[in-house]
Amino acid sequence: MLKIALDLDGVLADSISVWLAIWNALKGSSLKLEDVKSWDFWKELGITSGEFHRIFYKTWKNWQLIPPTEPDLVSKVSMLEELGKVDIVTSRPKNTREYVLKWLERHGLGKKNILFVKSNKSELDYDVYIDDSPVNAEEIASVGKYVALYDRPWNKCVKNTDRIKRVMNLEEAYSFIKTHVLKL
Ligand SMILES: [Mg+2]
Numbered sequence: 001m002l003k004i005a006l007d008l009d010g011v012l013a014d015s016i017s018v019w020l021a022i023w024n025a026l027k028g029s030s031l032k033l034e035d036v037k038s039w040d041f042w043k044e045l046g047i048t049s050g051e052f053h054r055i056f057y058k059t060w061k062n063w064q065l066i067p068p069t070e071p072d073l074v075s076k077v078s079m080l081e082e083l084g085k086v087d088i089v090t091s092r093p094k095n096t097r098e099y100v101l102k103w104l105e106r107h108g109l110g111k112k113n114i115l116f117v118k119s120n121k122s123e124l125d126y127d128v129y130i131d132d133s134p135v136n137a138e139e140i141a142s143v144g145k146y147v148a149l150y151d152r153p154w155n156k157c158v159k160n161t162d163r164i165k166r167v168m169n170l171e172e173a174y175s176f177i178k179t180h181v182l183k184l
Pocket of ligand 1: 007132133
């Protein structure tokens with residue numbers, strides 16, 4: 001059975017919008033999602049990784065404010081489950097886990113398998129990944145696995161290859177996996 005790793009931040013949860021709202025309130029700035037053009041955008045803001053993660057923690061502490069990336073996640077995840085075993089796989093600091101579980105519950109995904117990882121996702125036992133990280137995408141493809149790259153302003157630099165396909169939504173991820181990976 002095909003094993004699918006479904007990412008959380010940037011793919012199911014639009015957490016960066018809340019991160020930016022906190023940042024904008026702190027700094028009196030008006031950064032928008034479209035302004036986040038690179039994976040390590042916080043470096044351009046002149047902050048450390050520690051400061052990025054402090055705001056990330058605040059973001060998830062305010063989990064009620066985090067919108068889903070697209071409507072009706074429950075039926076879209078169910079659709080993906082027609083193709084194989086789907087786990088929600090997220091790499092993050094431990095201190096946000098309880099908020100993640102609440103968010104998933106709120107959005108009808110509380111019963112799904114959720115895997116909190118620290119390691120490189122490409123080393124995990126999955127055949128296909130739905131992810132927004134340009135770093136993960138390149139690593140996963142380099143070990144010969146497939147990536148449905150969830151379109152975000154910070155991954156525009158990644159080109160489609162035989163292993164990586166940019167998708168605009170979860171329905172496109174479903175089609176990619178069905179036709180290109182399973183070749184149905
Ligand atoms: Mg992500």
